[in-house]
Amino acid sequence: MKSAYIHIPFCSSICSYCDFCKFFYNGDLVDKYIDSLIMEIKDNYKGEELDTIYIGGGTPSSLDLKQLDKLLSFISNSLKVSKDLEYTIECNVMDITLEKLELFKKYNINRLSIGIESFNKDILSFLERDYTKEDIIEKISQAKQYFTNINIDLMYAVPNETLDILKEDILEFLKLDIPHISCYSLMIEDHTKLGIKDTNYISEDLDYSMYKLIEDTLEENGYDHYEISNYSKPGYESRHNLCYWKNHKYYGFGLGASGYIANYRYTNTKNLNKYLNGNYIAEKEIITKELNASNYAILGLRTKYGINKKEFKDNIGEDINQYFDTSDLSENDDSFYLDKSKWYIENSILVKFI
């Protein structure tokens, strides 16, 4: 066990596309939630030394300083961490203040993930994000005084977005000189504001052109495309996310969080009342050898690292190319992987691995 995810399900406003587990910020509820979260961690954490911690949401930065202090100090005091810990917290642009940055620093947080999504006025308003390009530039420069390891989330394939708008977004991003970026094509989920309004996807061809534009531009500028939606400067890959994609085990704490420990994957309840009453886990799924083998493929093939041969053999007991038909994959000394040209159509290949 090397990783822990901690979920904070509160936001000060709800974005039109978001289907994560979240609630409007409410001071009282947050206090109770933090107590419950602390209980869950105490009850389940077995004392392993952790390499990565990731506080996500929702919007963890929407908590006030006192609440953040309580949570972060508990984490510092209770979780054992390794020397080269990667410790991330997700931040909303407008929540960034010197006080919060200082607090994060104090508790050894060393990576920020900031949801920017776009610099474009129309796109931001479509996504119901309440800030401007100028706000972003100001807040990022503040954050950079405290942190070098920063990620920015960028959204593309938003209705009415053009290649020109996207190009502009990428250029703005490059100017910020940030070492990591996650670029997600907009997904329209059923129970989101966009889903309810019957929003349509942009065309498949335009979506692909955007993906290629992002890949080409970022690679030209020294970013490594290491996962379908993630790019980094050398040494700045998200080690926490790589833990998921390498099919490693991790704790998931908090409302709706999921984890993978011992021989099962679990998902916590999304019902806040149940959670506050200490009924944390909603579902458990035993990971059989077959499921595990297929998870190695489904997750690993998203990254340039692919499926590690030795790890697969150690866990499954057979070589990958004995267990699976690997004719769609490429191979190097350590692993089988999916050529980058196939990443954006990976599902049509992954179906052969389930």
Next chain:
Amino acid sequence: MQENIRNFCIIAHIDHGKSTLADRLLEETGALDKRELKEQTLDSMDIERERGITIKLNAVELNYKKNNKDYLLHLIDTPGHVDFSYEVSRSLAACEGALLVVDAAQGIEAQTLANLYLAIEHDLTIIPVINKIDLPNARPEEVKQELIDAIGFSPDEFIYTSAKTGEGIPELLEAIVDRIPAPTGKDNNKLQALIFDSVFDSYRGVIVACCVKEGTLKVGDKIEFMETKATYDVTELYVTTPKEVKKDYLEAGDVGYIVASIKDINDVKVGDTVTLAKDKADKPLPGYIPMKSMVFCGIYPIEANKFEDLREALEKLKLNDASLTFEPETSSALGFGFRCGFLGLLHMEIIEERISREFNIEIIATSPNVSYEVVLTTGEKIIISSPAELPAKEKITSILEPYIKTNIISPAEYIGPLMELCQDKRGTFINMEYIDKTRVNIHYELPLSEIVYDFFDKLKSYTKGYASFDYEFIGYRESNLVKMDILLNGEQVDALSTIVHKDFAYQRGKKVVESLRKLIPRQLFEVPVQAAINGKIIARETIKALRKDVLAKCYGGDITRKRKLLEKQKEGKKRMKQVGRVEVPQEAFLAVLKMED
């Protein structure tokens, strides 16, 4: 005894309440009590119940007492659909009377009329029954007048019923006894029993449903089927009430079932005559016609290793359904499968559905076609049941296609659109009769292939569903026909080839490739879709290469969701057929049919 027997059937349109009425008769005569009476007992197959139609026949014996006299009523069930009109005619031949059941709200429909004419041809006594009088929109008096005008009933012949509430059922039973004549055969004549159905029982073999017209049949007799010349020893005789009741003998007027360890369904032909091997009747009963498939399609297992399972399924289905024909066929696109022949489109759909439902085999059915007579330059005449069998153009002198004559019953206001539709479908107008003041029966001669194509759907949309339709086969006629091939990724897909009229080829080719472009999902590479006649491309579309098929965001917790998504995608892939390098969904093979004009 025979004077107390009444053999009758029910003629009704789908949904006009035939099965419910039959149930009510069973209940009223005490054949089954309410608890035993599963709704619609006579329709025993699930598909029949779901579709509300009767496919396989059944005969039930009912005991009825009137004025202290015991009567034996035989209710012979008939299929209601035009595909099965020969089977209908045979069950009519087993009866002396028929109940014409007409919905009090909807009036008479084409299929009912067609079957009624059949019944009148067989000299049956018809009892007109106006059913569903409990409906709020029932208009029994108007419907009665329609029937008087159209068929010539006299006003006092009508019985009004509600099969739902039971109203009128006692009166109906009385009418059956009073009006329908008893059968007139003689027990001591030579045996002539009319086969009107057969069912397969895994323990007892093929069971023959028959009506004894003349003579007596006993357990232990050696019987002969006069058409197929097959002989068997009768091991068991029974009637259904609807429970099975064993009998030692069946005599003139009886309707019952023969068990004789019959292994081969092909020995038992509906319409054939059963006689005694030792004491044969001089001639068979009139009316036997060998059944001929009118509509054909290729049926292929999606998974190639299911070919033997499919054969087994077809063999099993055939045990109960002599009109189904099949023979192995190889398609370069679809692999090994069967070319199957059906009485009509409904028959085809039912078989396809039963294969997937009862035998759990995923299949691809090619678009249906009719059979053609091809006259070769050598003067030889061949019949083909698949476009793939069509010889090269240079070898053909002419091609003949089957024609049908229609009964289209429709409100008069749709005459214009209907005539337009029939003209578009290469029809020749014959005549038109007014059934009543508002409805007409339109007769056209049309190529059957146009009916198979999309006539039903068109008819419905042209008349807002008000028209009903029936047809009879009238023979083969010469037409200017060509074979249209479809090429996917440059390879000809034999299963998508069709024979079309030359004047329609260009237009249909365009539509087929267009709908294929929409139905075939994007592949990993670009796929051209072309239509060609004699090697000349007449239409083209392009399926673009797959660009995006990915779950962009995937956190640790999303793995379950991601897996579900992939599982669904895999399921969908299973239903695709690999044609060359292209994955083609099942629906695409019917695309040739389902097109909007």
